[in-house]
Amino acid sequence: MGNHSSAAGENYLNHEKGLWSWLTTVDHKRIGLMYMITVMFFFLVGGIMALLLRLELFAPNTVQGVGQVLKNGDIYNQVLTYHGAIMVFMVIVPGIPAILGNFFLPIHLGAKDVAFPKINLLSWYCFMAGAALAIATFFTHKIDTGWTFYTPYSIRTGTSTVLMVLGAFIMGMSSVLTGLNFIVTVHKLRAPGMTMHRMPLFVWALYSTAILQMLATPVLAITLLLLAAEKIFGVGIFDPALGGDPVLFQHFFWFYSHPAVYIMILPAMGIVSELIATFSRKVIFGYTAIAYSSLGIAAVSFFVWGHHMFVSGQSATAGIIFSFITMLVGVPTAIKMFNWVATIYKGSVRFDSPMLFALGFLFLFAIGGVTGIMLAVLPIDVHFHDTYFVVAHFHYVMVGGTLMALMGGFYYWFPKMFGKMFNESLARLSFVFIFVGFNVTFFPQFVLGAMGMPRRYFDYIPAYETLNKISTVGSWLILTGFLFGLYTIVQGIRKGEKAPMNPWGAKTLEWQTSSPPPHFNFDVEPVVTAGPYEYR
Amino acid sequence: MMWFNLAKAQSFMPTEGTEIAKQVDNLYGFLLITSFIACVLVIGGMIYFVYKYKRKSDNDKTAYISHNTALEFLWSFIPLVIFLAVFAWGWYIYHGMRTMPKNALEINVLGKQWAWEIEYKNGFKAVNEVVVPVNTDVKLLLTSQDVIHSFFVPSFRIKQDAVPGRYTALWFNATKLGEFHIFCAEYCGTSHSGMIGKLRVVTQEEFNKYLEEGQEEGQLPLAKRGEKLFALKACASCHSVDSPAVKVGPSLFKKFGTEEVLEGGAKVVVDENYLRESILQPNAKIVNGFPHGVMPTFQGQINENELNALVEYVKSLSGK
Numbered sequence: 056m057g058n059h060s061s062a063a064g065e066n067y068l069n070h071e072k073g074l075w076s077w078l079t080t081v082d083h084k085r086i087g088l089m090y091m092i093t094v095m096f097f098f099l100v101g102g103i104m105a106l107l108l109r110l111e112l113f114a115p116n117t118v119q120g121v122g123q124v125l126k127n128g129d130i131y132n133q134v135l136t137y138h139g140a141i142m143v144f145m146v147i148v149p150g151i152p153a154i155l156g157n158f159f160l161p162i163h164l165g166a167k168d169v170a171f172p173k174i175n176l177l178s179w180y181c182f183m184a185g186a187a188l189a190i191a192t193f194f195t196h197k198i199d200t201g202w203t204f205y206t207p208y209s210i211r212t213g214t215s216t217v218l219m220v221l222g223a224f225i226m227g228m229s230s231v232l233t234g235l236n237f238i239v240t241v242h243k244l245r246a247p248g249m250t251m252h253r254m255p256l257f258v259w260a261l262y263s264t265a266i267l268q269m270l271a272t273p274v275l276a277i278t279l280l281l282l283a284a285e286k287i288f289g290v291g292i293f294d295p296a297l298g299g300d301p302v303l304f305q306h307f308f309w310f311y312s313h314p315a316v317y318i319m320i321l322p323a324m325g326i327v328s329e330l331i332a333t334f335s336r337k338v339i340f341g342y343t344a345i346a347y348s349s350l351g352i353a354a355v356s357f358f359v360w361g362h363h364m365f366v367s368g369q370s371a372t373a374g375i376i377f378s379f380i381t382m383l384v385g386v387p388t389a390i391k392m393f394n395w396v397a398t399i400y401k402g403s404v405r406f407d408s409p410m411l412f413a414l415g416f417l418f419l420f421a422i423g424g425v426t427g428i429m430l431a432v433l434p435i436d437v438h439f440h441d442t443y444f445v446v447a448h449f450h451y452v453m454v455g456g457t458l459m460a461l462m463g464g465f466y467y468w469f470p471k472m473f474g475k476m477f478n479e480s481l482a483r484l485s486f487v488f489i490f491v492g493f494n495v496t497f498f499p500q501f502v503l504g505a506m507g508m509p510r511r512y513f514d515y516i517p518a519y520e521t522l523n524k525i526s527t528v529g530s531w532l533i534l535t536g537f538l539f540g541l542y543t544i545v546q547g548i549r550k551g552e553k554a555p556m557n558p559w560g561a562k563t564l565e566w567q568t569s570s571p572p573p574h575f576n577f578d579v580e581p582v583v584t585a586g587p588y589e590y591r
Numbered sequence: 592m593m594w595f596n597l598a599k600a601q602s603f604m605p606t607e608g609t610e611i612a613k614q615v616d617n618l619y620g621f622l623l624i625t626s627f628i629a630c631v632l633v634i635g636g637m638i639y640f641v642y643k644y645k646r647k648s649d650n651d652k653t654a655y656i657s658h659n660t661a662l663e664f665l666w667s668f669i670p671l672v673i674f675l676a677v678f679a680w681g682w683y684i685y686h687g688m689r690t691m692p693k694n695a696l697e698i699n700v701l702g703k704q705w706a707w708e709i710e711y712k713n714g715f716k717a718v719n720e721v722v723v724p725v726n727t728d729v730k731l732l733l734t735s736q737d738v739i740h741s742f743f744v745p746s747f748r749i750k751q752d753a754v755p756g757r758y759t760a761l762w763f764n765a766t767k768l769g770e771f772h773i774f775c776a777e778y779c780g781t782s783h784s785g786m787i788g789k790l791r792v793v794t795q796e797e798f799n800k801y802l803e804e805g806q807e808e809g810q811l812p813l814a815k816r817g818e819k820l821f822a823l824k825a826c827a828s829c830h831s832v833d834s835p836a837v838k839v840g841p842s843l844f845k846k847f848g849t850e851e852v853l854e855g856g857a858k859v860v861v862d863e864n865y866l867r868e869s870i871l872q873p874n875a876k877i878v879n880g881f882p883h884g885v886m887p888t889f890q891g892q893i894n895e896n897e898l899n900a901l902v903e904y905v906k907s908l909s910g911k
Contacts, residue, residue, distance in 0.1 A: 127781070132781065390666065403644060
């Protein structure tokens with residue numbers, strides 16, 4: 056190892072050869088790439104389903120032809136369910152931590168690998184096994200419960216909910232294992248001099264996420280097992296016909312799934328912090344505030360689940376308390392937004408494609424954030440709950456937020472991961488299409504929601520037609536953007552120019568090793584003497 | 592306050608049918624304006640900065656500003672105050688929304704896949720149509736017979752889940768005459784989006800007349816009674832009666848007396864007995880091409896008289 060190996064052009068990609076060496080690898084970088092390929096595949100599948108849904112909604116069903124892409128309500132509901140379940144459980148939740156987190160967390164800390172490399176590989180296999188089970192339902196008896204599996208519908212619908220729920224359970228295990236690995240890695244494997252307060256903010260974000268994954272996911276696991284028990288044995292926990300309480304399921308479900316929203320968004324915030332600092336070439340404003348607001352958001356996120364249930368029949372008092380705590384989450388989130396903007400102030404800004412995605416994130420997340428506040432206000436949520444306003448809001452946060460950051464982070468670290476540069480013009484083109492398409496698709500949905508169009512509708516009244524048309528056209532622009540993105544990546548890997556060690560002039564540790572990194576990340580163990588963004 | 596009214600007009604909310612709707616829209620209008628200002632500050636600030644501090648050379652020096660306690664306190668404190676104020680305002684309106692008025696006109700609403708069944712105190716039942724008098728407190732007592740549904744009237748800004756195994760309630764006082772949409776807002780399966788009803792606000796006199804006429808339906812001719820029952824049991828959400836178009840189940844238009852091919856090729860004539868059997872044991876003889884287990888059985892839910900009325904109604908669809 057050591058200096059000798061990398062001098063000979065050896066890196067993690069060519070360290071070992073053959074498919075088997077990949078399937079048995081314990082190298083966190085290779086595992087990150089394996090996640091990348093699988094997540095991209097699921098994203099493609101989920102995306103095609105989204106396009107089908109939008110095509111169906113292009114016109115009301117009274118219009119012959121165009122309004123009837125999916126044959127009937129059942130098929131629509133199935134496609135809707137798979138779109139949601141795939142995008143949540145197989146794309147956005149694992150997305151950033153499993154791909155970019157796996158690849159860069161140890162390097163950011165100056166470590167050789169994660170704390171438990173074999174568990175890391177196991178988590179990939181868990182993910183694949185869970186995903187395989189979930190996808191298998193597609194070929195047996197398609198499920199149509201929506202990704203939330205609300206009882207008693209999920210108990211009554213004659214479909215293979217149990218199999219799907221088991222798949223989600225196993226994928227949850229993968230999530231717990233990754234979280235555990237990250238927490239131990241952060242605490243135990245930091246290079247000499249890397250204090251907690253010298254960690255990059257991406258690591259802080261992953262660390263907060265990992266805590267959430269460890270604490271929240273088991274609740275989902277138990278809930279899903281109870282649901283399976285209810286379905287198979289009829290034990291009477293959630294089914295009112297057996298004396299159970301269907302609203303109890305919602306409490307259990309959101310106790311996981313609300314923190315999960317932050318599992319999806321916190322890593323994105325981490326990436327944005329890195330991008331803004333690097334491309335403004337400036338020390339991040341309010342490092343501690345950003346780091347601790349991540350932890351703060353993680354902590355508070357456990358106490359806000361009831362805001363999904365303002366009209367479910369839970370008590371008015373519960374509604375008021377949940378509304379209050381939910382408003383509080385807005386504060387650390389606002390702090391982060393202001394910090395990012397303040398970081399740009401008096402900086403030296405470069406508009407490379409990763410920075411464009413970061414700025415796109417700020418734009419979309421601002422809109423997602425303020426509409427989130429609206430939804431936290433009780434009487435307004437009573438009107439907006441389960442309408443397209445909610446659909447628009449969470450797409451702004453989860454797609455506009457997480458996917459923008461994922462794309463930005465991906466372009467940012469692409470030279471490091473593959474040792475090649477990508478075509479910058481193509482990457483910018485992909486940004487423009489995704490950004491514009493996204494707004495064209497989802498902004499009209501806020502209006503549709505205000506007008507009263509409920510979500511999960513196979514058909515709608517004529518008053519909603521124009522806005523639905525615009526929204527569908529927007530989805531084609533997003534598709535174009537992602538196709539450009541895919542082409543940029545493939546083209547970059549195949550024919551890109553050789554990447555230098557530090558193409559963006561960044562300060563964090565991953566840029567202090569060769570591109571792509573050697574098998575053990577660094578030829579010489581780094582010693583850290585300063586914070587991560589010391590642009591002086 | 593012109594800007595405020597402008598924001599409200601641009602909020603795209605449907606007609607305000609109640610006093611509560613006005614209150615909700617006021618708060619929403621306020622939030623729209625504050626949100627807009629917040630977005631302009633953040634996004635505008637961002638755009639201004641990135642252009643002003645665009646990189647000029649490869650060796651640009653940047654300012655080293657790691658934090659600013661006063662500024663950070665201010666931008667945490669101001670949003671906090673706004674959030675708390677908005678929360679309190681919301682709490683106030685919500686309190687009014689959730690405090691059920693005494694002596695309200697009570698109407699029972701039963702959600703089922705995929706229709707709203709409405710029952711008035713005098714025993715009159717209707718489907719997918721709630722009729723209420725104007726300027727009167729009305730309380731809806733909601734429940735469901737199968738899965739969770741959600742009763743949503745956009746124009747009134749009210750929504751409440753109808754949960755099987757328990758009662759939930761909502762109230763309103765309609766201030767405008769007219770017809771308003773009722774949607775089901777909680778996903779409930781195949782025809783979720785077809786579970787649309789209307790809420791008709793009429794004068795007190797019209798309301799009294801409506802109830803009376805409803806009660807007299809027992810004296811209707813057999814086929815007419817069947818038609819009412821057909822609507823009441825929401826048969827129309829799966830079977831069309833005025834065209835051969837297939838919804839979820841086979842169309843009943845001019846079906847009586849014709850021959851149907853069953854799964855496996857056997858044939859059956861659609862006569863009184865086949866109709867009776869299909870209502871009581873829907874899975875016994877399924878027409879080729881339709882799935883099993885979709886139609887619920889009505890065994891034990893309707894009596895012989897009602898069965899007669901339904902069969903008579905289906906016959907009448909063929910002009911026989």
